[in-house]
Amino acid sequence: MSNLKHHSAGVMRAKMIRALAFVFVLGMLAGCVSKIKERPLRITTISHPAKPAPTAVKADDETTSGTANTGEMRPANPMGLGEGARLLVGREFDPIYFDSDSTELDSEARRKLNEYVTWLKEPEHGHVWIALVGYCDSGQAVKFGYNLAMARALAAEEFLVANGLDRKRIYSIGYGRATDEPTANRVELLGFVGPDGKSEPDQVPAGPEEMKEE
Amino acid sequence: MIRRLHVSLRPIAAMTFFCLMMALASAQDAQPTASASPTSGSGAVPRLEIYGSGAQRQLITIYVKPFMAKSAQKLSDPVLDRVINKDLLLSGIFQPPANIGFAQENDRADAARGTIQFAEWVRIGVYYLVTAEYTIEGNGIQADVRVYDTASQQYIYGNSYKQYPIDQVRRLGHDIANDIIQRITGSAGVNGTQILFVAQGDSMGRSKQVAIMDADGFNVRTLTAAGELAATPCWGLNGTEIYFTTYRDYNPDLAGMLLRNRYQWRLSGQSGLNISPAWSEAARRIALVMTRDGNSEIYTIDSRGNGRERLTVNRAIDSSPAWSPDGSQIAFTSDRSGSPQIYVMDLRTREERRLTYDGNYNDGAAWSPDGKYIAFHSRRDGEFQVCTIRPDGSGMRVLTEGEDPSWAPNSLLIAFSSKRNGNSQIYSMYGDGTAIHQLTNINGGAQSPSWGPGRAK
Known part of the structure; x- marks a missing residue:
């Protein structure tokens, strides 16, 4: 300490x-x-x-x-890299959608993720990192909803990893209830270009510590 | 004009009589004293049960006469009257006279005669009558309060409240209200305690700030920065700290804050969720949800983020932990059966048992401080309802529309969020689902209330 x-x-x-x-x-x-x-x-x-x-x-x-x-x-x-690193990717990824209460990837979600993983595995895209941002609708309780949103991001993460994407290039986040229903039950995929063309993010402290100053 | 004569045969009589006897028993030593601080009651053990013997619970009618100024200097507005009347209303135990005009009429008659005409107060259904005077001297305010039982015409409680700075006049009001509630019911009032919640930003919608307010809804302040996403605040060590989740580093990390100076530190910044903290003063640990091991599991850490222990091992979502008051059990949500249900884990044996079977979406457990009930929310027909159940799984009750219940330290009141008047706001209610009062009016909405511990006097 x-x-x-x-x-x-x-x-x-x-x-x-x-x-x-x-x-x-x-x-x-x-x-x-x-x-x-x-x-x-x-x-x-x-x-x-x-x-x-x-x-x-x-x-x-x-x-x-x-x-x-x-x-x-x-x-x-x-996501800490900011909007600039996102624009450098040169493409957007459509969100994948879920049924209410569900964390299952349906066939459409799998189709999209398959397409993304193929693209991400191409050598010229090896420096692109992916943030998976999960949401839920307000049919979820606030507390449980954060977990459901995270479980959706993790389901997408597992699919990408199972199809050959290095887990180090993926970062999953649960954001809980989204405000923009009816498309709230989704995982957004945000691509970022890593610094120096690196293929994985650096490590940062995760244990207890003094809050970082701006 | 017909005034209905209310004799003491009403259903409330038994309760009132009991309270009266309790009050009379202590009336002997309850003469006004010159004590510097108000007398506090005999502790936090409530004599009231939120569910009585089954009969419809009746509110006790009380009337607080307007505070009279003894000094030349007067309060510019009747803030003491307002604070005390609201506190009595929020208690869920008291109500003002049904016809305030009759009460004012009685007031004038009393003033004209120079004595209290108890029979007239009984006639309009007032059981307890409060008279009060205050004196402003320099920057201080003092109040002398007397409580009468109208039926017995007895003076049952009085106190001289001294040495209150004039800028803490609301605190004076809360202390008076607490003592009135304590003396008449035997249960501690919660006026002067505070409630944490999440205040949502309005226009852009994305800002969620941890905020704090007095238990009567006044003095709302935000504790975390605007533009930052925060979630699931709870009270921490000795009521001097809070723990909450912040997305400021683009990951839902658990942070601690000293309320005294808002100094913050990170408690847990594992990849993924670090969310839904719950502090146990008995166990002196924080229960929380992390996804560091692949999915939502319950862990505990200490108040400085060390000594992590994993409690659940399950492929399903395990979330929303809540401690039993003695720190020996944790209630939590799990969808291991296919839908979110509440389970209870014994921390010594690590045995888990399912608590809820009614409904197919139960979450947000909150253990009452006296250990008698677990409140939670249940999704029914697409709408969340606040419910209570006994820790053994019996006696489930659906109380009212709302989410995220949090018990007051006296185990009688519950704060919760509700969309009954539009967007989500914080409300309080009596533990049986009656006496519902809106506390917040935040433009962008308010959610996730956490009722703080009793205030140290």
Whole structure:
């Protein structure tokens, strides 16, 4: 707990690449648009109130027991690369849809995923990462819905992996209830071009730590 | 003008009589004191049962006379009256007189005679009468409160509430209301406690912020940044921390926050879901859902994110954990039988048993702090209904349309979200599904309430 990191090298690099990718896209657009005002790419902004000393985290350690989870890592989420890295992919993927209450891939979903996995496995697309973003409709309870949405993304992930896509190129997220019914029961597939043509995301910390500053 | 004479043979009589006897028993030492702080009752053990003996529960009629200013300086609006009357209403135990005009008439008559005409109050069905005066001195406010039983014409409770800063006049009102409720019913009031919830952004729709409010719906503040997606907040260690899920790093990570200064830390950032936290003060651990091992499973971690333990091993979705108050069991949702149902796991033996069989979509278990009931929501004809069941699986009741029930610390009230008036908002109700009151009015909607522990006095 004492060695809290604010940024990992991977996130820093991802941010740089994201910025570069955005500049690249801007360059391409420059011919037809006279001036595009640059704006931050991140969807979220984080504002922290005055931060106390990190000792606050350790103020009461009596519940700490068992294995420490500090130091655990997870793959960086390609969605952190931003819109620029998405545009570089050069194609969009239609969402796949589910029946209410279901996490089963129907034949249409399988057909789409088969097409995507073929495309993703082509050597010239080896640097494309895929985020699978699962949603559900408001017929689901809020709590259970997050799990159902995630289970849909994981079902798609398993299908892609079973058909030969390297799991390291896939990142699944459950977003719970979508607001845009009736197409809410879906998994969106978002492609991102990895930095430096890398075929898998860097690792970032997954264990407990101080929240990252913007 | 005909006034119906309400004699004490009404169904409420037995309960009122019992309460009266309890109150009388303690009336001897309940004379107004010069104590600096209000007297608090004998603890949180409720004497009331949310489901009585089966007869229709009757509300106790109480009337709070307008607060009189003894000092030259006066409150610019009757905030004390408003706070106390709302608290009494939200308690689900009390109601104002059916005809407020009669009460005001009695008020004027009492004032003219200089004494309380108890018979007149009994005549209009008022069982308890509260009189109060306040004094403003500098930045402080003091109140003297007396509660009378109209039938016996007895003074049953009184107190002098001193040393309240004028900017905490609402807290003064809550303390007075709590003491009135405690003295008359034996059950702790929950006024002054707080409720966490998720406030949804309006226009773009994607923003979901953790917010907090007083249990009467006042003082709504957001705790997390606008534009960020947050979910499933719960109360944590000693009521000084909260735990919630945030998507700020594009993954649903579990975060902790110190309420005192909003300092945040990450509790768990495993790939996939880190969601639906539930804190047990008894076990001193957080139960939550993670998908790190391939699908939704229940785990526990400590309040600093360490010592992870996996509880469920199942190919189905296991979600929505809720602790028993003694920390020995966890209720959770699983669709292992084909549809979401609630199960209970004994943490010592790891044995799991199915709790719900009625309905084909049950989720969102919440164990009452006294351990007697588990509230949950059940999808019926496409609509969610708040239900209660005993932890042994008996006595299931469908209460009212709504979702995500959360018990008040007195085990009598339930906060929940409901779409009954349009978009989802937070409501409170008595545990039997009556006395439903809307607490929030958030433009984009509000959901996932979590009722905080009792306030330390």
